[in-house]
Amino acid sequence: MSDHSSTYEPTNGFTRWLDERLPIMRLMHGQFIDFPTPRNLNYLWTFGAILTFCLAIQLITGIVLAMHFIPHGDFAFASVEHIMRDVNWGDLIRYTHFVGASMFFLAAYIHMFRGLYFGSYKSPREIIWILGVLIILCMIITAFMGYSLVWGQMSFWAVTVITNLFTAIPIVGESITQWIWGGYSVGDPTLNRLFSLHYLFPFIIVALVALHIWALHVVGSNNPTGVEPKTENDSVSFYPYYVIKDSFATMVFALLFAWFVFYAPNYLGHSDNFIEANPLQTPPHIVPEWYFLPFYAILRAIPDKLLGVVTMMAAICVLFIIPWLDTSKIRSTRYRPLLKPFFWLFVITCLVLGYCGAKSPDYRFVEMADTQKYTSKAAAVSAKEEILSKNKHADLEIIESINSKEITYDLKNTKFKLTNQVLSLLLTFYYFAFFFAIMPIVGLIETPHKLPGSIAESVLGKSSADKAQ
Amino acid sequence: MKLKLSDFLKCMSASISVLMVTSLLAVTPAQAAGGGGPEIKRQVWSFNGFFGKYNKAQLQRGFGVYKEVCAACHGLKLLSYRNLVQVGGPEFSKEQALAIAKEATIIDGVDEDGEPKEREGKLSDRFASPFKNDTQARASNNGALPPDFSVIAKARTYHRHVPWYTEPYYWAYDMATGYEEKGVDYLYALLTGYKTPPRGMKLGDGMNYNEVFPGHQIAMAAPLSEDAVEYADGTPTSLNQHAKDVSAFLAWASEPHLNARKDLGKRVLIYLTILALLLFLAKRSLWARVKH
Numbered sequence: 001m002s003d004h005s006s007t008y009e010p011t012n013g014f015t016r017w018l019d020e021r022l023p024i025m026r027l028m029h030g031q032f033i034d035f036p037t038p039r040n041l042n043y044l045w046t047f048g049a050i051l052t053f054c055l056a057i058q059l060i061t062g063i064v065l066a067m068h069f070i071p072h073g074d075f076a077f078a079s080v081e082h083i084m085r086d087v088n089w090g091d092l093i094r095y096t097h098f099v100g101a102s103m104f105f106l107a108a109y110i111h112m113f114r115g116l117y118f119g120s121y122k123s124p125r126e127i128i129w130i131l132g133v134l135i136i137l138c139m140i141i142t143a144f145m146g147y148s149l150v151w152g153q154m155s156f157w158a159v160t161v162i163t164n165l166f167t168a169i170p171i172v173g174e175s176i177t178q179w180i181w182g183g184y185s186v187g188d189p190t191l192n193r194l195f196s197l198h199y200l201f202p203f204i205i206v207a208l209v210a211l212h213i214w215a216l217h218v219v220g221s222n223n224p225t226g227v228e229p230k231t232e233n234d235s236v237s238f239y240p241y242y243v244i245k246d247s248f249a250t251m252v253f254a255l256l257f258a259w260f261v262f263y264a265p266n267y268l269g270h271s272d273n274f275i276e277a278n279p280l281q282t283p284p285h286i287v288p289e290w291y292f293l294p295f296y297a298i299l300r301a302i303p304d305k306l307l308g309v310v311t312m313m314a315a316i317c318v319l320f321i322i323p324w325l326d327t328s329k330i331r332s333t334r335y336r337p338l339l340k341p342f343f344w345l346f347v348i349t350c351l352v353l354g355y356c357g358a359k360s361p362d363y364r365f366v367e368m369a370d371t372q373k374y375t376s377k378a379a380a381v382s383a384k385e386e387i388l389s390k391n392k393h394a395d396l397e398i399i400e401s402i403n404s405k406e407i408t409y410d411l412k413n414t415k416f417k418l419t420n421q422v423l424s425l426l427l428t429f430y431y432f433a434f435f436f437a438i439m440p441i442v443g444l445i446e447t448p449h450k451l452p453g454s455i456a457e458s459v460l461g462k463s464s465a466d467k468a469q
Numbered sequence: 470m471k472l473k474l475s476d477f478l479k480c481m482s483a484s485i486s487v488l489m490v491t492s493l494l495a496v497t498p499a500q501a502a503g504g505g506g507p508e509i510k511r512q513v514w515s516f517n518g519f520f521g522k523y524n525k526a527q528l529q530r531g532f533g534v535y536k537e538v539c540a541a542c543h544g545l546k547l548l549s550y551r552n553l554v555q556v557g558g559p560e561f562s563k564e565q566a567l568a569i570a571k572e573a574t575i576i577d578g579v580d581e582d583g584e585p586k587e588r589e590g591k592l593s594d595r596f597a598s599p600f601k602n603d604t605q606a607r608a609s610n611n612g613a614l615p616p617d618f619s620v621i622a623k624a625r626t627y628h629r630h631v632p633w634y635t636e637p638y639y640w641a642y643d644m645a646t647g648y649e650e651k652g653v654d655y656l657y658a659l660l661t662g663y664k665t666p667p668r669g670m671k672l673g674d675g676m677n678y679n680e681v682f683p684g685h686q687i688a689m690a691a692p693l694s695e696d697a698v699e700y701a702d703g704t705p706t707s708l709n710q711h712a713k714d715v716s717a718f719l720a721w722a723s724e725p726h727l728n729a730r731k732d733l734g735k736r737v738l739i740y741l742t743i744l745a746l747l748l749f750l751a752k753r754s755l756w757a758r759v760k761h
């Protein structure tokens with residue numbers, strides 16, 4: 001840990017006794033009281049604290065839920081409903097855990113975009129960032145497994161779709177998938193191990209978070225200017241300044257959290273998951289939770305199954321290496337005029353990818369078509385043939401549409417369309433281009449804005465920073 | 470307050486939508502009518518939103534409709550008779566609930582010969598289902614399975630027929646107004662959605678035309694009609710009223726602790742707001758010492 005001298009003074013006999021044997025209070029004092037922190041952090045830097053809050057909430061509510069949950073195909077769904085109906089305040093415990101997962105991801109994504117924008121992944125913070133990527137990986141796995149435990153239709157079919165991806169592995173895919181299932185299809189053994197691992201992974205996350213914060217406290221926080229603190233004037237002590245700021249931000253976040261828990265607990269869920277799992281009936285649309293949608297869109301954008309899986313994994317794993325893909329010495333995008341528009345385009349890309357993930361692959365975002373209405377199918381078919389005889393490549397489609405008075409057959413002659421599949425592919429391309437082309441190239445050719453001489457200077461202006469102390 | 474917030478969101482999203490529309494003006498976006506059928510409308514429910522609460526009289530009427538009509542085919546297997554007495558529900562008296570329970574035949578244990586033993590229901594029993602199993606249910610319903618009603622109000626939803634670029638506005642609006650009743654609105658639309666089939670539509674054997682059911686052909690015949698059930702409290706017994714009441718009852722069956730949850734929610738939000746305010750003031754006065 002950083003070796004600034006400790007101002008910790010044991011105040012009574014017991015703490016003196018403890019300090020000589022296990023200086024844990026001294027450690028905490030150094031890390032969370034005295035710890036020098038840049039004075040110019042904005043509210044985006046409160047999300048680390050907010051994430052810690054989310055993690056605690058998930059652990060507490062999760063452990064209580066596990067006291068009542070039954071990991072068996074015949075009882076899982078009913079046991080969740082039992083929690084909602086018969087356990088005292090069980091509905092709140094469950095909704096807090098369910099909404100909490102969404103809030104956790106919301107905070108994590110903001111935290112990550114913060115890191116991207118301000119170059120927090122750059123030397124000397126690569127390890128903090130890499131641990132962060134490991135954390136988000138574990139969060140994804142944990143949330144996926146947690147969602148499956150409800151054993152509703154969406155749970156079951158999400159597990160089926162995702163575990164089936166392993167069959168894409170050449171030669172051993174089939175055996176690996178069956179090994180994961182613990183049988184020849186998704187069933188009780190699968191549910192049981194998902195539960196076991198869903199209980200395990202949060203503790204792996206806790207360990208990773210401890211390392212994450214340890215690594216952070218070795219080099220200290222980055223800040224919006226990306227200029228490292230140089231003098232004492234650049235920092236303030238963590239307590240009370242950031243303790244109070246983080247607490248305030250966490251409380252505002254808790255307000256949003258509470259709104260969802262109390263007034264829209266199911267808004268972020270899917271109604272199909274209130275239908276008990278049925279292996280014989282596939283739901284019409286299988287969609288994951290919102291926080292997986294961008295990755296799901298990337299998976300589906302690639303027509304080949306194996307390649308799709310690889311691309312999706314790569315979309316997360318590329319984050320491991322961005323400290324070395326970014327060639328610029330400047331951390332903060334504030335001072336990088338060329339990268340800035342590309343960065344915001346990247347943010348929009350991720351959001352729109354999420355949108356694509358929610359729509360079916362053949363959904364048309366943009367369409368220019370002539371539509372002709374027919375009241376009989378035969379008429380529509382013969383009209384279709386007529387157009388085809390003139391133009392072999394016409395994109396024609398007959399759509400049966402029922403309104404309250406009649407059935408019509410609409411012959412749609414599509415001139416131009418932008419389907420979800422194509423849009424997702426374009427966005428996936430930009431997603432990777434941002435990391436593999438834009439980051440390395442922009443860093444080499446860009447002329448950055450002039451950096452402030454110090455954090456104090458950026459806050460106080462040059463002259464007063466020189467005068468101060 | 471609630472209204473103002475939604476107006477604000479509307480303005481915000483309207484301006485975003487205008488921007489998007491103008492940028493998309495060159496091309497008409499695809500908006501197929503979603504297989505036809507009218508748009509499902511958002512109804513006014515006493516239990517929606519910040520001040521939402523079930524209406525006890527409505528739940529009692531709705532239970533009446535369920536018991537007289539729907540219970541012949543649809544179970545409520547996750548509910549117990551005692552739930553009918555529970556605060557925040559229909560709040561029948563213990564005697565009323567017991568009388569309802571006693572009408573049910575419950576199979577419990579075996580007699581000396583090892584044959585299943587039947588007895589009348591108690592308050593602690595789960596609702597008896599109308600059929601022994603799914604196979605029997607299908608056999609009695611022309612092959613179709615009447616779904617259990619325990620969580621039906623949450624297990625259904627509908628999609629708005631709106632252009633994709635206006636959807637974020639609806640998300641924001643729904644989140645801000647706590648719109649959790651999409652399923653209930655679907656139920657109401659389904660129950661009032663039996664119409665004469667459009668010209669030229671061939672219905673399957675034993676199928677009925679319904680304008681909101683996916684595919685428009687449903688195996689359940691219109692279960693409700695005017696005056697189908699008598700109301701003790703003098704409420705008009707129109708089809709729409711029956712549909713409203715039974716939908717509200719099903720909403721409660723799916724979410725029995727809504728009243729308590731929303732009640733606590735108000736306190737929590739007020740508490741958190743005050744705490745956030747105090748923390749903000751503390752933060753401001755502390756940071757007044759440091760320019761940042």
Ligand code: HEM
Pocket residue numbers: 044045046047048049051052055108111112115118120121125128129131132133134135136205209212213216220221222223319
């Ligand atoms: C359980 C999830 C996580 C927790 C509890 C957590 C916690 C924290 C905390 C307390 C901080 C210091 C305060 C702050 O800068 O906001 C921090 C900083 C940081 N985190 Fe995380 N984090 C989590 C996930 C992630 C993820 C997924 C990433 C990226 C992939 C990440 C990357 C970083 C980086 C780069 C910093 C240093 C930021 C800077 O100094 O500018 N973290 N984290």
